[in-house]
Amino acid sequence: MNITFFNSKAYDQQFFTEANRDYEHQLKFLEVPLNEHTAVLAKGSEAVCIFVNDLANAPVLHLLKEAGIKLIALRCAGYNNVDLKAAAELGLKVVRVPAYSPYAVAEHTLALILALNRKTHRAYNRVREGNFALNGLMGFDLHGRTVGIIGLGKIGLVTARILKGFGCRVLGYDIRNNEEAIQIGIEFTDLDSVYAHSDIISLHCPLTPQTYHLINEEAIGKMKAGVMLINTSRGAIIDTQAVIKGLKSEKIKYLGLDVYEEEGDLFFEDLSNKVIQDDVFMRLLSFNNVLITGHQAFFTTDALQSIAHVTLQNITDFEQGNDLTNEVLP
Incomplete structure (x- = not known):
């Protein structure tokens, strides 16, 4: 053809x-x-x-x-x-x-988690400038932490397996129960419990009318103080303005994104010689606890x-x- x-x-x-x-x-x-x-x-x-x-x-x-x-x-x-x-x-x-390749996206999810936690992206820039001070680079052990996974399709399940290997407790939410998830050791629960008990929340659901702006001001209000939020699924699952409020209030302590709601005018292009007109995106980049990659998890x-x-x-x-x-x- x-x-x-x-x-x-x-x-x-x-x-x-x-x-x-x-x-x-x-x-x-x-x-x-x-x-x-x-x-x-x-x-x-x-x-x-x-x-x-x-x-x-x-x-x-x-x-x-x-x-x-x-x-x-x-x-x-x-x-x-x-x-x-x-x-x-x-x-x-x-x-x-x-x-x-569910492994590609799942492994990139872990890359975002690890980089945000141990601040390797910031440490890399410091060392290149001859700054070997450790102030501001402290992380935490993933072992023993609770991770909530929203969406237990192929990518969510691979992510869960990797996190179990780190010694994490994994909570899971999906509209369907999954026998493989039970075998992995994921604890099925509701969204409110995922929000309330997770140190890290990772999104792996498709964008549908039901998941549009799933992570909004109300959902963020139910999360633990200092939560890490990761999105490698679809940008519009997150209400970006609500997340910015969460970052400012320090409810969200870490944010890792490989997708963005208005990415169509940004991602996959070299805009390094242009002024980016998206004020919301630029506001996200102003936070030192936000790490954004340009939809490369599949790559x-x-x-x-x-x-x-x-x-x-x-x-x-x-x-x-x-x-x-x-x-x-x-």
């Missing part, structure tokens, strides 16, 4: 080109994101491949349909940027990569190889009329 890739970077081209040797599709890579102004660029293709910050709302989907597109292939797990109802009405199929060779193969297999299944095991339905 002819496939147009939107929002593609050099690494996308590398891994998809290598994987495509097994599938022999025709790939066209575009750097521009998908939106109402760029959808016309898909003309001549039968499928588009998009990422987390591409816009696939009803108007864009109508334009894609007019351009001859039959399939929307997401090269990610999340699909909150796609109007699934509109896609179904237009006869457009939507597929995704439900699991590429390992293992994950990118898996994403490329699963995406291209999804497209091949559609082309050959096979069952779409990774189809997303409204």
